[in-house]
Amino acid sequence: MGLSTGYSPAGSRLVTTPLGAGAGAALRRSPQLLRPRRPPLATVRCSVDTAKQVQDSAATVAAEQKASRKECFGVFTNTYDLKADSKTKSWKKLVNIAVSGAAGMISNHLLFKLASGEVFGQDQPIALKLLGSERSFQALEGVAMELEDSLYPLLREVSIGMDPYEVFEDVDWALLIGAKPRGPGMERAALLDINGQIYADQGKALNAVASRNVKVIVVGNPCNTNALICMKNAPNIPAKNFHALTRLDENRAKCQLALKAGVFYDKVSNMTIWGNHSTTQVPDFLNAKIDGRPAKEVIKDTKWLEEEFTMTVQKRGGVLIQKWGRSSAASTAVSIVDAIRSLVTPTPEGDWFSSGVYTTGNPYGIAEDIVFSMPCRSKGDGDYELATDVLMDDFLWERIKKTEAELLAEKKCVAHLTGEGIAFCDLPEDTMLPGEM
Numbered sequence: 001m002g003l004s005t006g007y008s009p010a011g012s013r014l015v016t017t018p019l020g021a022g023a024g025a026a027l028r029r030s031p032q033l034l035r036p037r038r039p040p041l042a043t044v045r046c047s048v049d050t051a052k053q054v055q056d057s058a059a060t061v062a063a064e065q066k067a068s069r070k071e072c073f074g075v076f077t078n079t080y081d082l083k084a085d086s087k088t089k090s091w092k093k094l095v096n097i098a099v100s101g102a103a104g105m106i107s108n109h110l111l112f113k114l115a116s117g118e119v120f121g122q123d124q125p126i127a128l129k130l131l132g133s134e135r136s137f138q139a140l141e142g143v144a145m146e147l148e149d150s151l152y153p154l155l156r157e158v159s160i161g162m163d164p165y166e167v168f169e170d171v172d173w174a175l176l177i178g179a180k181p182r183g184p185g186m187e188r189a190a191l192l193d194i195n196g197q198i199y200a201d202q203g204k205a206l207n208a209v210a211s212r213n214v215k216v217i218v219v220g221n222p223c224n225t226n227a228l229i230c231m232k233n234a235p236n237i238p239a240k241n242f243h244a245l246t247r248l249d250e251n252r253a254k255c256q257l258a259l260k261a262g263v264f265y266d267k268v269s270n271m272t273i274w275g276n277h278s279t280t281q282v283p284d285f286l287n288a289k290i291d292g293r294p295a296k297e298v299i300k301d302t303k304w305l306e307e308e309f310t311m312t313v314q315k316r317g318g319v320l321i322q323k324w325g326r327s328s329a330a331s332t333a334v335s336i337v338d339a340i341r342s343l344v345t346p347t348p349e350g351d352w353f354s355s356g357v358y359t360t361g362n363p364y365g366i367a368e369d370i371v372f373s374m375p376c377r378s379k380g381d382g383d384y385e386l387a388t389d390v391l392m393d394d395f396l397w398e399r400i401k402k403t404e405a406e407l408l409a410e411k412k413c414v415a416h417l418t419g420e421g422i423a424f425c426d427l428p429e430d431t432m433l434p435g436e437m
């Protein structure tokens, strides 16, 4: 296997001190993050399931109802009883789902898919806990109003808030989409720092108040390193529960292979995206299959696979922005749905899916202690195992090393946020996110 060192060590440099140390740190932290943390609240349910009232003491229920009037949104303050009528009697226990960046473009598609039942199933009632920023709070109310007006039977509770310690209370899923966009002229190092702060804060909140088995999918960019930061700040939640979304890249890669092979895209399987959700990502055509056969056997044009296919997938998001003037939101929401469904339904025999997961203990020889997209399989219980039946060759390994180097460099940039000391940012090159120009 060969190693790649084919890039210049120039790139952006930024030295960052640990949180709270020096003026640089103060500048980076928004007033919201500087706010003193209050201890976790007692459980406040947005609405009250009357079946629960029977079990609880009258005083607790009265207090809970009073609190719920304050905390929940609109029509969702009303009580309900899942066990009371024949339709809902057989439904499963409520699942609590937190969505950050809930007033953003991706969420605008995702929330309605979650509420419709297409993600968790038609017998799975859900509660949506929407986290926004101060700037987006009014918009968040608008989103909640639209959810009210959609009359989704499975949507039992909606609450909105700006404090992750309140919003993440008891959540089973945390879909972390909220992030600041990279502004004009902003270095990738600065983006890592700004959004890293958000994910450090949200990791701490999850650690304090979420379900101990919460599954976390980080979408906000740079999502691999944000997921690492979030995970490191949540030591009481299993590291395996944290994912960075690379499913959109997998879907894009499947589409390109199908197009070239002249088949419908459901014929493409075993599509791995290795590494970072950036333009160093590696869409793996060595292991991919088309109609059950190795993709390289079906598509004999190796030059196309190595050059055009790889680049098209890496830069698809940028091209889309060029055409449409905004970044992919609907297909990202679809890919979040795919990512969740891949964890809650068994992976089809022999296939796998890509997810950015913690590398410690990986069987491939990828550096430990980073979040790296790799091939995963699930039994449908929310957990996953890494696929071991994968092929590796020099071409693939060289590219894996390059995306690995980028993630190791990103990790050094955020050492102040992962509890690993003083950060030093010396990125190999200022690579783009797939959606950037």
Ligand SMILES: NC(=O)c1ccc[n+]([C@@H]2O[C@H](COP(=O)([O-])OP(=O)(O)OC[C@H]3O[C@@H](n4cnc5c(N)ncnc54)[C@H](O)[C@@H]3O)[C@@H](O)[C@H]2O)c1
Pocket (backbone or CB within 6 Å): 100, 101, 102, 103, 104, 105, 106, 107, 131, 132, 133, 135, 136, 177, 178, 179, 180, 181, 198, 218, 219, 220, 221, 222, 223, 244, 245, 246, 247, 248, 249, 277, 327, 328, 329, 332, 433, 435
């Ligand atoms: N991983 C992927 O495949 C993928 C694909 C597309 C986009 N993304 C990333 O997803 C993120 C969101 O994209 P979008 O198009 O929805 O952006 P958007 O700007 O429309 O929405 C982001 C929302 O997050 C909110 N926000 C900012 N800081 C917050 C905080 N601390 N807590 C809660 N909310 C906060 C903003 O107010 C805004 O409403 C971006 O970082 C984008 O780069 C990732």
